Amino acid sequence: MTTPGFHDPVHDHERCLAEALQEAEQLCRDRGAQLTPVRRRVLELVWSEHRPQGAYELLEQLQAERGRVAPPTVYRALDFLLAQGLIHRIESLNAFVGCPRPSHVHNGQFFICEACGATAELSDPGLAERIDRSAAALGFAVNQRIVEVRGHCPDCSIQGSPNP
Amino acid sequence: MTTPGFHDPVHDHERCLAEALQEAEQLCRDRGAQLTPVRRRVLELVWSEHRPQGAYELLEQLQAERGRVAPPTVYRALDFLLAQGLIHRIESLNAFVGCPRPSHVHNGQFFICEACGATAELSDPGLAERIDRSAAALGFAVNQRIVEVRGHCPDCSIQGSPNP
DNA sequence: TTTGATACGTTATAGTATAACAATCAATCG
DNA sequence: CGATTGATTGTTATACTATAACGTATCAAA
Known part of the structure; x- marks a missing residue:
């Protein structure tokens, strides 16, 4: 798996991509889900950056x-990848980003840099529990927790940063 | 102010609306912000339901x-109301809902019923702190926390519910 | 009275997403 | 084999969401 948090601007991204693809193939094989060429290629494209893409x-x-290629083609591929948990949709950006832990069911928390677009996914179970407790107090049955934190990543929040 | 959590399907909504409008006027007066007729009317429309509206x-x-009336008119009014904190944008719905506590700066948490659309806003400072701690661990500077919880409200999660 | 700021009107267009139906293909079954 | 079925993709059109750009009106300050 990939390292948690933000990635160094220069890291071995080939490896991120290769690992994500390999895990996706394994996971689809196990589930009998068809990772067709289009779907696989869209997943690669999503993973081409650690930044949500429209x-x-x-x-x-x-x-x-x-x-x-018409829009439905890409939307259908995205729907498939979402259903398999291979990517996440970032609601506040109308964009999609690869999931670094696809085999682990979760609603992660996304930290989105408003300067460079870099996005990190964290999974804090305690946060989910806290949300669930509030929900319980309201008599609300939770299906999905969307947590998107906007701000500046370490590289962009220092002064003289690349993307002020 | 209005009561927290979900509202009874039959409650005195005239009162919700009147209070929201009154508070908005007070708040704009205090700030020297102009709650013009269009803006005021859009606020009323947003408040006509406890459900985000597009x-x-x-x-x-x-x-x-x-x-x-052209789209920019309504979008400009919405921008103003957002800037004044009188309404919130629900990112996962591309829709807008009235803020029951406009004078209190916050990023609330929204509990959105996927059956009837009813939405409740809560403000759990502990949740925000927890998010901020995760952010700090990442070296991430937080600007805004978006928390949207999808599921079913009390009225819709009981069996034989109005909107299954 | 001119100026500048603010709000609103108007037209056009950009950006995001899906409905509906046709074509393809592989697997299966009679 | 030929027919049928189900899943996937192609294709066309359209719906939904949002903003750019420029013009007009109003009003208060200089």
Whole structure:
């Protein structure tokens, strides 16, 4: 798996990508889910950066390599990847990011840098519990917890930072 | 102020609305912010339900009473109301809901019923602190915390519920 | 009276997402 | 084998969400 938190601007990203793809293949094999070429390629594109990417951003890249591709193609691939837990949707950005722990069911917390876009996923079970306790007090049955924290990552919050 | 949590399907909503409007006027007066007729009307429309409403939903209502109204009009009003903290944007719905505690700076937590749309806002400072601690561990500087919990409200989670 | 700031009107367009139906293909069964 | 079924992808059109850019009106300060 990949390291938690933010990544160094220069890290071995080939390895992130390779590990994510390998884990996705394993997981789909185990579940009998079909990681087709389109779906696999979209997953690769999502994983090409540690930054949420919009559907149309992914679409453009697909079109660059395959000619005519229509929006439903990429949205269907994204739906599949979401259903398998291989990617997450960042609601506050209408964008998608790879999940570093796809085999582990969770609603993570996302820390999103407003300067460079880098996003880190954390999974604090205590936070989920705390939300669930509030929900219980309201008589509310929880399906999904969305936690998105906006701010500045370590690289962008120091003065003289690359993206002020 | 209005009561916290979910509201009874039949409650004195006139009162919710009147209180929200009164507080908004007070708050704008204190700040020298202009609660113009359009802005005030949009706030009323947002407060017409305890359920987040889309910009175009609000736009339709405005058009019904004022003839031609273009999207920027409603978006500008929403921007103003957001800036004053009089409403909140629900990111996972692209929709807007009235803030029951506008004079109190906060990032609340929203509990959103996926059946009936009813939304309750809570403010658990401990939750915010917990998020901030995670952020600090990452070296992340927090600007905004978005917490949206999807599930079923008390009225919709009982069997034989109105909106299963 | 001019100026500047603020709000609002208006037109056009950008960006995000899905409905509906056709085509393909592999697996299975009679 | 040929037919059927289910899953996936292609294709076209359209719906939904949001903003850019520029013009107009108002009002208070200089």
